[in-house]
Amino acid sequence: MKKCLLIFSGGLDSTTCLFWALDYYDEVHTITFDYHQRHVIEKKMALETIKLAKSIKQKDIDYFEFNIDLSKIGASALTDFSINVPKNRNIDNQIPITYVPFRNGIFLAISVAYAEKLDISNIIGGWNVLDYSGYPDCRPDFLESFRQAATLGTKIGQTKPFNIIAPLIGLKKSEIIKLGKKHNADYSYAYSCYEGNEIPCGQCDSCILRAKGFEEAGFVDDYMVRLATSSKETKSHP
Amino acid sequence: MKKCLLIFSGGLDSTTCLFWALDYYDEVHTITFDYHQRHVIEKKMALETIKLAKSIKQKDIDYFEFNIDLSKIGASALTDFSINVPKNRNIDNQIPITYVPFRNGIFLAISVAYAEKLDISNIIGGWNVLDYSGYPDCRPDFLESFRQAATLGTKIGQTKPFNIIAPLIGLKKSEIIKLGKKHNADYSYAYSCYEGNEIPCGQCDSCILRAKGFEEAGFVDDYMVRLATSSKETKSHP
Numbered sequence: 001m002k003k004c005l006l007i008f009s010g011g012l013d014s015t016t017c018l019f020w021a022l023d024y025y026d027e028v029h030t031i032t033f034d035y036h037q038r039h040v041i042e043k044k045m046a047l048e049t050i051k052l053a054k055s056i057k058q059k060d061i062d063y064f065e066f067n068i069d070l071s072k073i074g075a076s077a078l079t080d081f082s083i084n085v086p087k088n089r090n091i092d093n094q095i096p097i098t099y100v101p102f103r104n105g106i107f108l109a110i111s112v113a114y115a116e117k118l119d120i121s122n123i124i125g126g127w128n129v130l131d132y133s134g135y136p137d138c139r140p141d142f143l144e145s146f147r148q149a150a151t152l153g154t155k156i157g158q159t160k161p162f163n164i165i166a167p168l169i170g171l172k173k174s175e176i177i178k179l180g181k182k183h184n185a186d187y188s189y190a191y192s193c194y195e196g197n198e199i200p201c202g203q204c205d206s207c208i209l210r211a212k213g214f215e216e217a218g219f220v221d222d223y224m225v226r227l228a229t230s231s232k233e234t235k236s237h238p
Numbered sequence: 239m240k241k242c243l244l245i246f247s248g249g250l251d252s253t254t255c256l257f258w259a260l261d262y263y264d265e266v267h268t269i270t271f272d273y274h275q276r277h278v279i280e281k282k283m284a285l286e287t288i289k290l291a292k293s294i295k296q297k298d299i300d301y302f303e304f305n306i307d308l309s310k311i312g313a314s315a316l317t318d319f320s321i322n323v324p325k326n327r328n329i330d331n332q333i334p335i336t337y338v339p340f341r342n343g344i345f346l347a348i349s350v351a352y353a354e355k356l357d358i359s360n361i362i363g364g365w366n367v368l369d370y371s372g373y374p375d376c377r378p379d380f381l382e383s384f385r386q387a388a389t390l391g392t393k394i395g396q397t398k399p400f401n402i403i404a405p406l407i408g409l410k411k412s413e414i415i416k417l418g419k420k421h422n423a424d425y426s427y428a429y430s431c432y433e434g435n436e437i438p439c440g441q442c443d444s445c446i447l448r449a450k451g452f453e454e455a456g457f458v459d460d461y462m463v464r465l466a467t468s469s470k471e472t473k474s475h476p
Contacts, residue, residue, distance in 0.1 A: 068306055073348075075355040095393045101351035105391050109347040110311075113339035117313040137391035145390050149383035153343050153375035155333045 003027040004122040004165070005115045007107055010046025012210055013126030013168055015190035016180035018049065020167050021124055022057040023183050029062040029118060031111050035103070036071040038078050038085070039196035048189035056184055066110055076100040078194060085194045087203040093134045098194055098205065104137035105146065112150040112162065121156060124165045131173035131213060133205045140169055173213025187222035199227065241265040242360040242403070243353045245345055248284025250448055251364030251406055253428035254418035256287065258405055259362055260295040261421050267300040267356060269349050273341070274309040276316050276323070277434035286427035294422055304348055314338040316432060323432045325441040331372045336432055336443065342375035343384065350388040350400065359394060362403045369411035369451060371443045378407055411451025425460035437465065 006021050008014045008030040021028050032046045043065070050061050074080035077097045086096060104127065111123055127138040136142060147164040151157035168176050180187070192210045193200035200207050200223075214221045244259055246252045246268040259266050270284050281303070288299050312318035315335045324334060342365065349361055365376040374380060385402040389395035406414050418425070430448045431438035438445045438461075452459045 066310060070351070072304060073351050073355055095396075099393055101354040102347060102388070102392050103351070105347040105350060105387065106344070109340060109343040112343060113308070113311050113341070116339040117311055136393060136396060139390065142387060142391040145383065145387040149343065149380060149387050150340070152377065152383050153380040154340050155337055155374060158333075158374060 001026050002122070003029070003118070003120045004124050005029045005031060005111055005118065005120045007111050007123065007125040008032050008046055008050075009126070010042040010049055010190065011126070011192050011206075012173075012180075012187060012190045012213075013128060013176060015049050015187060016176050016183075016185055017124050017126045017167060018053055018061075019057070019180055019183040019185040022053060022059055022061070025122070027062075028059070029064065029120065031064045031066060031114055033107055033110075034065060034067045035100075036069045036079060037100075037196075038081060039191065039194055041196050041198065042191040045189040045191040049186070052186045052189065056186060064114065066114070068106065068110070070100060070103070070106070073101060085201075085204050087201070088208075089205070091133060091205055091208065095134045095136065096205065098133060099135050102137060104135075104142075108146050108150070108164070112154060115162075116154050116156045119156065121160045122163045122165055123150075124167065126168050127166045128168040128171055128173075128176065130171065131209045133209075140166070143169075172216070173209050174216035177213050177217040177219055181217075181219060188226040190223060192223075239264050240360070241267070241356070241358045242362050243267045243269060243349055243356065243358045245349050245361065245363040246270050246284055246288075247364070248280040248287055248428065249364070249430050249444075250411075250418075250425060250428045250451075251366060251414060253287050253425060254414050254421075254423055255362050255364045255405060256291055256299075257295070257418055257421040257423040260291060260297055260299070263360070265300075266297070267302065267358065269302045269304060269345075269352055271345055271348075272303060272305045273338075274307045274317060275338075275434075276319060277429065277432055279434050279436065280429040283427040283429040287424070290424045290427065294424060302352065304352070306344065306348070308338060308341070308344070311339060323439075323442050325439070326446075327443070329371060329443055329446065333372045333374065334443065336371060337373055340375060342373075342380075346384050346388070346402070350392060353400075354392050354394045357394065359398045360401045360403055361388075362405065364406050365404045366406040366409055366411075366414065368409065369447045371447075378404070381407075410454070411447050412454035415451050415455040415457055419455075419457060426464040428461060430461075 077083040194204040315321040432442040
């Protein structure tokens, strides 16, 4: 019986991981964080994607939401709303203001605790380092180091080492989308925009990388199709 | 200008660290966690100890409280109130039911984020491994591993490695108390009991280790003196 815990934001990367994990694990548990992020809409979308995935894969998915108010720490455009999300910037390897201090460290630590409770030692996440914004807490050496800390610092780790599984780590955004499509991913509710409005801004790092990824992969973005369809439906039924 | 962030529970160990740090650092910041613990009284006590320390050391202390509801995860007698705190048990090296899954990993991760915001790379905590209850997330190899993860996974870590400083790590409880007394620690409000009542139960691991520590160190416990004095005062002014 293979069990895993997926850190599931409801974005494109973790949606890909969800469909991937459903093909490889007997039991898939998810944890979603409400960290008082600007784009808290992703949480609502995450639930919609889980519904979709259950129906497409005909498999149960356990969902757990954890609330942690990182706006109390702030220091990021995603958790301090007085800081603007940068638009149309040249995405280089500098760490941008959308970096949330040690966010993945915090999410991983809480996930390790929850996994320990569930007697799970496989933790999956959508971290990747090619088409990304230079966040240090997405890199393989960080993940390996955290894996060791989790193994050393838990009761479960004394008998069973933790695995931190990053199926997307070396993939470009277009390859992530292709991998998802291979596993029948439906991105209709996979939300990416940092601004948090239902209609994506199209100009933040996240929107730019996503659009480029879909174009390169040669797929249309399910999310945009859904938006277009629902807007057409609204218009035809005034 | 030497700055540090102290993970301050308000217990005996972190109170020792507070008085120690005030002698070695120019600027002392503290972070206290309300994790919906059974003994949430320690939070109130922590504030009293900070007041005392400010007055004894004539130095400012920055205080930050962070709320994270670990009862949502539970799986410990300290966060799931349906599980009883073990009493008068033989304290061996088995991990007891008062172990909170990866608590120090979670506290450290949040502290790293807060330290990064304050541009601090020295994090101090009262972890120790001699007279303790066998918690895996107190051990030196865990702390070293976490230090590496914090350095690799943060923006600040790219230019300045984190230090995780554990001044008590190799000390017995009696030596911790002696170290504190050398730095003029006042333990009148340093709270230890797992049960969370103002009058300590005297039978949980934490009470037992504390009493043994004071006895071996040859000091009276300031907390008990304060309780006795205030109870006498109450009696004489009915």
